[in-house]
Amino acid sequence: MINNYDHKKIEEKWRKIWEETELYKTSESRDKEKCYILDMFPYPSGAGLHVGHPKGYIATDVVARMKMLQGYNVLHPMGWDAFGLPTENYAIKNKIHPSIATEKNIAIFKAQLEKLGFTYDWSREINTTDPEFYKWTQWVFLQMFKKGLAYESYEPIIWCPSCQTGLAMEDLENGKCERCGSEVERKPMRQWVLKITDYAERLLNDLEKLPQWEESIKEMQRNWIGKSEGAIVKFSIFNFQFSNNNQFSISNNKIDCLEVFTTRPDTLFGCTYMVVAPEHPLIRNQESEIKNQEEIDNYVNQAKKKSDLERTDLAKEKTGVELKGIKAINPVNKEEIPIFVADYVLAGYGTGAIMAVPAHDERDYDFAVKYDLPIKQVVVSCHSEESRTVRDDEESQAKSDKQEYTNKNIKEQLTRDPSPAAQDDNNSVFSAEGININSNLLDGLPTKEAKEKIIKWLEEKGAGKRAVNYKLKDWVFSRQRYWGEPIPLIFCNCCKKLAENYKLQITNYKQIQNSKLEIDSKFKIQNYEFNLGEILNPGWVADENLPLELPAVEHYEPSGTGESPLANMPEWVNVKCPKCGGPAKRETNTMPQWAGSSWYYLRYIDPRNGKALVDKEKEKYWSPVDLYVGGAEHATRHLIYARFWHKFLYDIGVVNYDEPFTRLRHVGVILAEDGRKMSKRWGNVINPDEVVEKYGADATRVYEMFMGPFSQPCAWSANGLKGARNFLEKVWALKQRITADFATDSRGIDSLLHKTVKKVGEDIEEFKFNTAISAMMIFINNLEKENKMSLILYSKFLILLSPFAPFMSEELWRELGHKESVFKEKWPEYDPELVKDEMIDLVVQVNGKLRDTIPASADIGEEEARKLALASGKIKKWIAGKEIVKVIFVKGKLVNIAVK
């Protein structure tokens, strides 16, 4: 057989025609049902794409093409996420300006993508580094600023000494800078921070509204938000007076109480010491009282020197130093307890201080053993007989005398062979919930009730309050680098004075903070109007003249001073204050890489709108995104940031829906043939251009969808690719057997076509592309056995194939005489009658083991099936001389004879 399937010629031809006829241009008409299908837009790096990158794009393209054929108005756009450190570092290394590097990289990426035949409407292409785009990124930031959601912070942040910039916690990988792998430091820096924590509760709860998200991704987000409920408890310090304020109470500039966050306030009676993080203000604040300041300073300095990696090494032994000269007072029993500084307590979580309950926390236990601190058990498990007796004993003893547990008692209990009770509770007595003992008013209460009771008690006494804590931190939003969106804020000393004075005058400051989401919260001071952000951050004034363009510079290397390179441009930095006209300076920090990607999907809807971020009517029609596909690595950054921005835009009335992505699927990575990640380092990278050149875009697409389950990692196989190509060649070769006579087709092949239509449609919908292709292969294998086939039959199959292999399908479709593109066709329907089997192989089992299969009518009844089964010679052999206990009949499937 002469094989004349010339993929190069075909693919070039149709790429050109599709472009000329604007086949994939998205219609602005809104009379059809819409379907918005979105890929996570790529970061155009210098390395170009490898074959793994397009896997997700192929999948969305298959879905998009099917949806087009099913009559939807499909939006399937593409763009570039191009600001940020990778390009800037690449630019510095190769001495190419980042804007030029970006342009070059985009050109390479685009050429690579175009070869694969995607349905992108390139007239809607966006680029986060285009001023017409980032104008709106800046605009969103300004709205947040104006509503009080952005604030200046001088807290120590994560600093990468190599990239010379501050980073968000999310930008770390194993405690190192994700970009360059350097050990990071903690450094106090002025930063702009976004109050994402204001949205923590909604970001958590609204996950419930997303049934079409994969559970694993939602779970990652829940863990990242990390909500825990408990209480803040105040311990007064030494001989200072107890305070009734809700905040740290400052008298003589001294902190007179220590606040801790705990999820187990019910164990308060078991607290025998306290620990503060090395960064805790108490350490510097009590200098006159602390007797061993030098020893403590040494410890704190040592802790500072340790990298984050060393500090969080779980295997290491706990260390700490007591703050001698001061004591804390446990509010529940007025016991004086020692305070330690130790680096096992983190400054960034809760209040940076803990109450230590060594009997019920493993870390506190380790520390207590090392420093010989008392251990007092206050909870016993209520799940086993054994502990119940223990409890009874304790209770009677506790009544006669407030019994103190010695370290020896507890150690015995804790190191005993794991009791059934301990196993019930995750193999540990530490975390066990149970019944409180030795806890005065809490004795005999189960954990849950004890928590409630003690919180009420604390609130009554002013010694604490119910509290919720999140692991999620506010978003450090400024970078001391060049290649990002300039932050459109201007600092004016004159306006600073006005704002500060105003701030002092107002009494209901709390009220102002609560009003932040009212769209028009404005404050008139003298002749000027201030927004909330300008009051909360005195001196900072919004620059509404957008876009604020990133100035062209020759030198964009980090300044080395911790300031952005923009700070070295006086002509850009020094401006007139847009409010009062006085001398002022621009903010020189830029936005992080994640800014543009937090809202880009909205811009595709209305990409050239000069007046608004997006037209609200258009947004109402196209939003939310129906299907979003990308890597799981974005589960906790991009996808949380984007949900946060979207909810904010919803709150200020820019968008119509409060969640941006209805359905989310993550794509499994493609590994190299050696099972490792594709990387220059291993020399195992496969370039899609070469694959497309040799086997064609269609074969590449079919293979990547056939490899295995979509979300699972899978190794590349050159032979597998050949298999996909073979399949396409078979399809190609069969066109020679087509006849115009539609009566040619056997009932069998016709029925199989209908089954295939059903299977392929359903499988694409469920992202089971591999089995969809398998079904088409089965159809083609069967079609090969037919000498002739009708034009109609073959044409219908081509429609099924077209989402996977668009070029070949289009070529064959036109060769068969169709005037219009195959993509203007209708997706075929199947006849439910033809999908059903007429005949089945009735399975006959004896004691559950297959012994015979008998051809039978599909709707055979129980009586008949049983007769048929018992009549079989093979079956007779197996039941001879045995007693039939039971006969099970499953309609359309089997007969099982149970014998003894």
Added chain:
RNA sequence: GGGGAUGUGGCGGAAUUGGUAGACGCGCUAGCUUCAGGAGCUAGUGGCAGCAAUGUCGUGAGAGUUCAAAUCUCUCCAUCCCCACCA
């Protein structure tokens, strides 16, 4: 330490309301075809026993429920991903 996912031939993987395990693809074997190379066609292909019919074992390991378990329950093991001294 916590959370999630996965475990089936030589390989990628099918089969999940419990009902013929190994679809489909790769690889491999034999035959045909070809000057040869590549390719193509036909047949076979989980292990063991057997010329065969057939039997028997078999879905990470072990137990259990059931007429029937890859699928449900329990215990354990391994691999991967995310988070991690989170109080």
